[in-house]
Amino acid sequence: MSEAGPLVLVVEDEPQMRRFLRASLASHGYRLLEAGGAAEALRLASAHPPDLVLLDLGLPDADGIDTTRRLREWTRVPILVISARQREDDKVMALDAGADDYLTKPFGVNELLARMRVALRHAGRALDGTAAEPVFESGELRIDLARREVTRGGAVVHLTPIEYKLLVLLAQNAGKVLTHQQILREVWGPGSTRQTHYVRVYMAELRKKVEADPARPRHIVTEQGVGYRFREG
């Protein structure tokens, strides 16, 4: 990989938003490509393959979810979608169409950078085929994947097979959002026709075992209307 920072394709029609993204991303070493609409975005993405795409779902000339799908037809580039509040359906559809994560306007630069870092890390790992670490740690929680052992503050936590699968899925995707459908597919299998409340119920059970205060979870965060995220750090 070259010295230059990752190339980010910013698909955003609002000039003030572009100004803020340009300023903050550049100051963190990212290189930028800017597109004001979907058509321009697709053109630029194929001409100069970016390392990450920031896509505003509220573009005037096209449906952001459609654009996501079209990108996914030929690239695995991480896509972060930007949407407005109370548009949970949009976010879920974008994620199910292949987006990796989302940001809700108005958002701060810290949140943006954190999500970008996570997305790039997961993509990077997938690219160079690095195996996931054998041991995962977050706070007092420790997951030893080789020995299939979970401890919290040193004490062993007994999980059912499904709860373990769930926890491992979350940990391996730490920092990234997972939709209910994605979780259902990964843990219960692709042919699963079960409802999302399955996920909620098992998640509640898992929280009771791995969280110090299940009613105020530190590790497993609910992304209301969308899914869950394992908080890093």
Added chain:
Amino acid sequence: MTDDTTEANRGVGYLVAASAVSAVTALSWLGRPLLTLPDLAMLYLLVIILVAVRFGRGPSVVASALSIAGFDFFFVPPLFTFAVANKRHALTFAMMFGVGQLISGFTLRIKRQELSAREREARAAQLAEEARTAALRMRVEEMRSSLLSAVSHDLRTPLAAITGAATTLRDESATVPEAERRDLLAAICEEAERMERLVSNLLDMTRLESGGLRVKREWVPLEEMVGSALARLEPRLGGREVTVRLPETLPLWSVDPVLLEQVLVNLLENAVKYTPAGSPLEVRAGADEGTVFFEVSDRGPGLSEEALGRVFEKFYRGPHVGVGGVGLGLPICKGMVEAQGGAITAENRDGGGAVFRVTMPRGGDAPATGA
């Protein structure tokens, strides 16, 4: 002024007058061994009065005339003539006519009075209706201008702070110490967040009002919604103690989790705004036969008599004038709760403070998961 006695009506009246008088005459002729002259006079008077009441003056005059004629011809000697043997009977005839007309006059006047009274009543009802509509329109206008002024104030205040802070930072002619600069930047962020919350509330209220709220029900554990609501409010809880008491056996709620989380956020935010900094909050839940409920309680000043009745009204801000906010948080809760078939109440608590309680129907049993 309307009158029963239209042309057609009067025509019928004459006919009826004639028939009635004839009928009475015939019947009386048949019953003449039993009836005296005064009795007959009464019978004819009765007919005259009835005709007057029903058909008005014209027919009653005809009835009077025909009655006298009948009376004279068939019953007053010499019979079957219009002559009068005893002059006294002429007085009787005159009295019959006179009394008949008097009573007709009275009854007509009563009828007219009744009619005009009914008309006045109808007019009064119409005026009352118009007054009510006008009052309602005025209230809507008041509310709209109160909304506009509240929104204007609540958006302008943070905007003023942001503009002030940003222009100060921009001002190259002054040197602002580093610590101050940091404060100003923090102020810009905080005030922007405040504006975002207000805009959110306005949008929520608009969706509720326009019926644009889509309820997507799912089976959700309450704990999850409480957790994410508290997470959203973390920065504003200011280190307060929040006790969460949820029974192990609490069943799943059949609700729209996004809406119910918003309800929790609004209730907690409300509690934070109206209670002293650092005072504890409590979230409790339970279930019984057909319902599930949760309560958000505080140890603040509680609600006044007036507030208890009005706290869920749009734009009601109670006596706390210094506190920001347009007064939409609780009405939004009410709207969101009721849109899902639930109910929300506010009461004062033993030992001080207020408690807000949301009750929802259980909606059957959640499908099994084997968890």
